[in-house]
Amino acid sequence: MKFIDEYRDRKAVELLAGEIRRAVTRPWTIMEICGGQTHTILKSGLQDLLPPEVTLVHGPGCPVCVTPIELIDKAVDIALRPGAILCSFGDMLRVPGSTRSLLDAKAEGGDVRIVYSPMDAVKLARENPHRQVVFFAVGFETTAPANAMSVWQAAREGLENFSLLVAHVLVPPAIEAILNAPNCRVNAFLAPGHVCTVAGYGEYEDLAARYRVPIVVTGFEPLDLMDGIRRAVAQLESGRAEVENQYSRAVAREGNAAAQRIVAEVFEVSDRQWRGIGEIRASGLRLREPYRRFDAAERFGLAAAGARESTECLSGLVLQGLKKPYECPAFGTKCTPEHPLGAPMVSSEGACAAYYQFGRRANEGN
Amino acid sequence: MKEINLSCPIPLPSQDRIVLAHGGGGKLMNQLLERVFLPAFSNPALDARHDGAVLSAGNARLAFTTDSYVVRPLFFPGGNIGDLAVNGTVNDLAMCGARPLYLSSGFILEEGLEMETLRAVVESMRRAADAAGVALVTGDTKVVDKGKGDGIFINTAGIGVIEHELRIGPQAVQPGDAVVVSGDLGAHGIAILSVREGLEFEAPVVSDTAPLWEPVAALLKAGIEVHCLRDLTRGGLASALNEIASARKVGIRVREMAIPVEETVRGACELLGLDPLYIANEGRFAAFVPAASAERAVEILSAFPVCRQASVAGEVTADPAGVVVLESRIGGSRVVDMLSGEQLPRIC
Numbered sequence: 001m002k003f004i005d006e007y008r009d010r011k012a013v014e015l016l017a018g019e020i021r022r023a024v025t026r027p028w029t030i031m032e033i034c035g036g037q038t039h040t041i042l043k044s045g046l047q048d049l050l051p052p053e054v055t056l057v058h059g060p061g062c063p064v065c066v067t068p069i070e071l072i073d074k075a076v077d078i079a080l081r082p083g084a085i086l087c088s089f090g091d092m093l094r095v096p097g098s099t100r101s102l103l104d105a106k107a108e109g110g111d112v113r114i115v116y117s118p119m120d121a122v123k124l125a126r127e128n129p130h131r132q133v134v135f136f137a138v139g140f141e142t143t144a145p146a147n148a149m150s151v152w153q154a155a156r157e158g159l160e161n162f163s164l165l166v167a168h169v170l171v172p173p174a175i176e177a178i179l180n181a182p183n184c185r186v187n188a189f190l191a192p193g194h195v196c197t198v199a200g201y202g203e204y205e206d207l208a209a210r211y212r213v214p215i216v217v218t219g220f221e222p223l224d225l226m227d228g229i230r231r232a233v234a235q236l237e238s239g240r241a242e243v244e245n246q247y248s249r250a251v252a253r254e255g256n257a258a259a260q261r262i263v264a265e266v267f268e269v270s271d272r273q274w275r276g277i278g279e280i281r282a283s284g285l286r287l288r289e290p291y292r293r294f295d296a297a298e299r300f301g302l303a304a305a306g307a308r309e310s311t312e313c314l315s316g317l318v319l320q321g322l323k324k325p326y327e328c329p330a331f332g333t334k335c336t337p338e339h340p341l342g343a344p345m346v347s348s349e350g351a352c353a354a355y356y357q358f359g360r361r362a363n364e365g366n
Numbered sequence: 367m368k369e370i371n372l373s374c375p376i377p378l379p380s381q382d383r384i385v386l387a388h389g390g391g392g393k394l395m396n397q398l399l400e401r402v403f404l405p406a407f408s409n410p411a412l413d414a415r416h417d418g419a420v421l422s423a424g425n426a427r428l429a430f431t432t433d434s435y436v437v438r439p440l441f442f443p444g445g446n447i448g449d450l451a452v453n454g455t456v457n458d459l460a461m462c463g464a465r466p467l468y469l470s471s472g473f474i475l476e477e478g479l480e481m482e483t484l485r486a487v488v489e490s491m492r493r494a495a496d497a498a499g500v501a502l503v504t505g506d507t508k509v510v511d512k513g514k515g516d517g518i519f520i521n522t523a524g525i526g527v528i529e530h531e532l533r534i535g536p537q538a539v540q541p542g543d544a545v546v547v548s549g550d551l552g553a554h555g556i557a558i559l560s561v562r563e564g565l566e567f568e569a570p571v572v573s574d575t576a577p578l579w580e581p582v583a584a585l586l587k588a589g590i591e592v593h594c595l596r597d598l599t600r601g602g603l604a605s606a607l608n609e610i611a612s613a614r615k616v617g618i619r620v621r622e623m624a625i626p627v628e629e630t631v632r633g634a635c636e637l638l639g640l641d642p643l644y645i646a647n648e649g650r651f652a653a654f655v656p657a658a659s660a661e662r663a664v665e666i667l668s669a670f671p672v673c674r675q676a677s678v679a680g681e682v683t684a685d686p687a688g689v690v691v692l693e694s695r696i697g698g699s700r701v702v703d704m705l706s707g708e709q710l711p712r713i714c
Contacts, residue, residue, distance in 0.1 A: 001632055013696040045698020107383045116563070116638075222696045338393055358700035 007221030008044070016226040017049040020233050024053045028236050029185050030229060031178070031321045033171060034192035035062030036220050038351050042358040044222040054229060057185075057321030058351040060174050060277065061192050063139040064091045065319060065343040065350045067167045068273040072097035074302045075136050075165055079110035081300070085128065087121035088136040090114045094337075094346045096310075118150035118164075125154065125162035134296045137164045140192070141199040144168055144285060145259035148266035151287065151294045163296040166286055169272055171195050172203040173283035178320050179211045186321055188232040190218040190225070193247035198263075200255025204243045212241040219247040266291050275343055276316030313342035318351055325355040332356060391600030391646075392705035396609075415613065416535045417461040417597060420528065429464030431455060432523035440483065440517050443557045444573030447518055448487035450648055452494035452502075453577050454599065455524040460579040461595040461651060463534040463586060464526030466498055471522050472506040476515035487518060498577035500524070530586050536613040538593040543682040544660035545618060546653040548581065548673045549574070550626040551603055555645035556634045569630050576649030576672040584666050585653065594654040597647075601705055603679075604643040604690065606652055608704040612688040620680030620702075621693045643692075644705050657681065 006012075032038060038058040041047060047056060060066055076097050079086035086102065093102045093112065106112040115121050118135050125133035137147040147164065154162040171192060178184055191204055196217045204215045214235035218228030228246045235242060245251055263285070272284025287295045296302075312330045317323040325331050325344070335341040337353055344350035387394045404413065411419035418431030435451045452469065459466040471491070475484065495502050532538075557573040559565065578597065585592055596606040603625070611618045627635075627642045635642050649672055655663050660678045667676035690702040 001629055001636070004632075004636065008695045010696050043700060044694040044696050045700045046696065048698040049696070103385060104383075107385045222694075222698075338397075357703045 007223040031186045032190040033059040033061040042354040060319040066274040079105040165296040168285035188214040190228045310341040315342035325352040417458040427528035429462035429526040431458040434521040445575040448491035451520040455522040456498040459526035466526040474519040477512040541684040547679040552631040552642035552645040554648045574649040602644040615687040617683040626675040
């Protein structure tokens with residue numbers, strides 16, 4: 001398949017792995033931010049090809065994983081209301097809330113629908129004028145433009161039965177939070193390519209300079225990741241700390257101006273809770289006036305009611321790269337994809353699920 | 367194991383109600399079998415957990431199987447619920463190494479179904495039965511209130527006769543066996559998904575629904591010592607291999623590069639975040655044969671259009687027991703686990 005196969009070429013990947021082996025002189029810990037990158041690393045068995053000096057830790061870039069439990073409870077609450085239609089991307093459905101997931105709500109009769117685009121939810125609202133249609137707007141900078149567009153479109157059409165349950169988060173504040181943690185062990189970052197396609201990487205230059213940390217904007221195919229790691233190792237070995245763009249076939253420094261405009265029109269930056277990590281200042285998006293009336297939490301008058309998180313789930317440490325999934329005592333025993341204690345065990349992009357699905361046994365005894 | 371802490375807020379594990387994933391062919395369905403059905407009905411034929419039961423009647427060995435079809439939409443590129451209902455049961459018999467002879471068919475029809483639709487389904491069942499050389503010899507019809515069904519549900523059961531001495535089934539699988547995959551994977555599941563979700567591809571993906579007895583018969587006739595056969599329906603290749611690895615306590619190692627998947631199906635999977643290894647097929651199977659006969663088996667299968675892309679995808683190993691490992695395109699390896707629930711399209 002064109003644009004895919006050349007980035008999964010065994011010889012090309014091995015060539016880069018050889019360069020890394022020759023360049024590396026001491027241990028380095030590199031964090032890939034995005035869950036999509038984690039998924040590729042585990043799915044392709046990329047770690048098998050790396051020298052033992054290079055340790056990959058997995059970052060907080062799984063939108064499903066960091067969505068706070070309170071918001072899942074709110075989504076479940078909406079789904080169970082008569083007449084409401086709760087639309088969501090597929091991965092969100094299995095994530096446990098305090099008492100149930102959206103799939104459980106569906107089994108109990110709630111109208112929960114998987115959509116592929118927020119515009120599908122707008123269409124549902126148009127076709128069902130007497131029902132409240134809510135889209136669960138989860139994601140990083142990547143999904144924000146389309147979600148903003150859905151609200152903009154609903155406002156233009158006067159679709160007052162459409163609303164958004166907003167759980168949007170931003171990457172750079174999360175990187176900064178990880179770097180500020182006293183026990184941070186990350187030496188370099190692979191920044192999420194698709195987020196940068198939208199947002200550009202200007203903000204990362206500031207981070208790289210202030211924290212003296214190499215950041216490589218990296219794609220999602222095995223060859224991209226190996227190349228990102230190679231560049232990060234080269235910077236670390238030569239004492240540089242710059243932003244490099246490995247994913248130049250998709251990312252420009254300034255990002256996508258049109259996408260940024262629609263996001264700025266509809267959303268404003270706000271403080272946000274991250275599941276397993278806590279509140280990070282100015283790390284999320286919320287609807288700004290005059291779009292606030294499309295906020296589902298306000299429309300349904302949903303108060304934050306005592307959400308309960310599993311005390312045994314170490315997902316916060318996993319999401320900050322402080323623990324590997326298999327270092328959690330519940331991993332693979334009390335916490336499995338069928339009975340997840342935390343979100344990273346659910347989403348296909350969650351680090352725990354990726355380890356469980358692709359390498360659980362291979363990593364036993366590590 | 368730590369003491370159970372009653373105040374621990376472990377989320378409700380959906381065990382008090384049936385969820386869709388209980389029918390998905392993955393782990394939850396296995397739990398359902400192990401916790402509800404097997405304890406209730408346990409007997410040697412059922413406990414073998416093969417695609418059908420192998421039974422003795424006088425001197426004859428018979429295979430007996432049943433399957434229900436609830437596909438939505440009823441018509442999809444490459445087939446309809448009628449073809450599926452015949453081919454699916456014919457194939458379950460073929461996987462027992464049995465020549466399919468007779469089928470029964472039960473129809474559950476929803477009030478308001480158009481007669482023309484029923485006629486079209488029945489007509490394609492007849493054609494599929496003719497093509498597979500089976501006769502539909504008994505049946506039943508029920509009609510349910512509007513809203514209580516999805517147009518048509520069909521159950522078929524089938525009887526076939528085993529005309530060789532082999533004991534085909536998971537128990538015959540041995541370390542050293544080759545795993546032969548009979549053709550390209552994922553077309554049926556993606557064809558259904560494309561209609562269901564209104565997705566369009568440049569080249570439409572057509573279901574692979576087809577009867578598989580002839581290629582299986584050709585393997586047997588050529589004297590290939592077939593150890594086990596599995597059709598790759600719900601849960602796809604990954605689930606079939608996992609079932610066998612855990613039933614037989616062997617390892618299975620497959621190579622991604624040796625598993626055929628058509629370009630359009632791969633493309634659709636890339637877009638939707640699905641894995642072709644887990645997608646349902648309705649005209650594909652895996653054969654476990656001694657390594658020495660693997661190339662010969664591929665040669666025999668390739669003569670049939672439905673098995674044109676047959677290939678040796680991997681082999682059975684002694685260790686690690688119960689685990690399926692895939693060697694990726696780039697030479698890394700990963701565990702291929704059984705699916706936990708439905709495959710859900712991912713966010714980005």
